[in-house]
Every structure is written in structure tokens, then in C-alpha cells.
Amino acid sequence: MSAGVRIRGVLPEDLAAISAIYNHYVRESVVTFDEEEGTTEDWAEKHARLSAAGMPFLVAVDAVSGQVLGYALVQPWRVKSAYRFTVEDSIYLSADAAGRGIGRVLLGALLEACAAAGLRQVIAVITEGGAEASIALHTRLGFVETGRLRDVGVKFGRPLGTVLLQKSL
Secondary structure (H helix, E strand, O other), rough: OOOEEEEEEHHOOOOOHHHHHHHHHHHOOOOOOOOOOOOHHHHHHHHHHHHHOOOOOEEEEEOOOOOOEEEEEEEEEEHHHHOOOOEEEEEEEOOOOOOOOOHHHHHHHHHHHHHHOOEEEEEEEEEOOOOHHHHHHHHHHEEEEEEEEEEEEEEOEEEEEEEEEEEEE
16 A cells, blocks of 8 residues: 555545545546536535445545545446446546555555445546546556547547546456
């Protein structure tokens, strides 16, 4: 594990920090296709929904200060019941946590939690041409590319595609 970092389940008091981490990427990058910032209340609703569904939602925190350094979650891939064992992952780190190995530890813990929850497939939908570090992270943890969707989004006036990666648990 990355020194000085602890991985644990999300607590309600983490949601403001999670919102701030995510909103940074909404404002500053193309790694999310969201164009409007969310609120802590939005994250509380998501947390409640994912918890009720038994979906893992984890945070990486500084072991000394307790500061949230990043989060990872999964949510259902599709709503039809036949997809119930397949999820889509999402992982974001605070800007000051990047490059410290935290993403690898966090995503590894998320995959373990998914397996423990009986999930079978994890899908990553990653922006093409803007999230190379995320593609590399997922690949290092055993995800394989299964497809690409060209020009399916537009953000900051730029057409964007996605890379689909998949991991069997």
C-alpha cells in the first residue's frame, strides 16, 4: 500500500471532499463528460443509492490527517436485471495525490470489494485523448480494451470519444 494512506468505505463526512475532488475535474478537464458541478447533497444521494444496492464506494485518506485523497466507486452498468453482475467503475484523485501510487492501491481495493460483493465484470469508460494515466492504471490492473466510441461527447467545444476497458473478476 502507498505509505501513509488508508483505504476505507465512504462516510457521510467524506462527501464534501469527494464533491470538491470531482468538481475540479468537471471544471478543468475532459476526463468526465459532466459539464455542471455537483453538490454534496448530490453525492449524499449517490452514496445512499449505491449503499442500498451493495455497490462498493471507497476513499483513500491520509493516515495521519484523515484528508480524503481520492475515491473509487462502482455503479450498475445498465438497468436491465441481466446486467446485475456487471458494473462501471469511477476513480478520481485529488490533484496533490496524483503520481503517488494511490490510484493503484485504491482501484485494487475496489476490485477486491467488487469480487467480495459477487460482481463479475467491471467496465471502465475512459475519455480518449485526455485520460491516458487512467487507461494505463486500468491496464496495469488487468483491464483489457474492448472497444472505442468515437465523438460521443463534446466538452469545451472539443469532440471526445471513449475507450472501453473490461476486467473479469
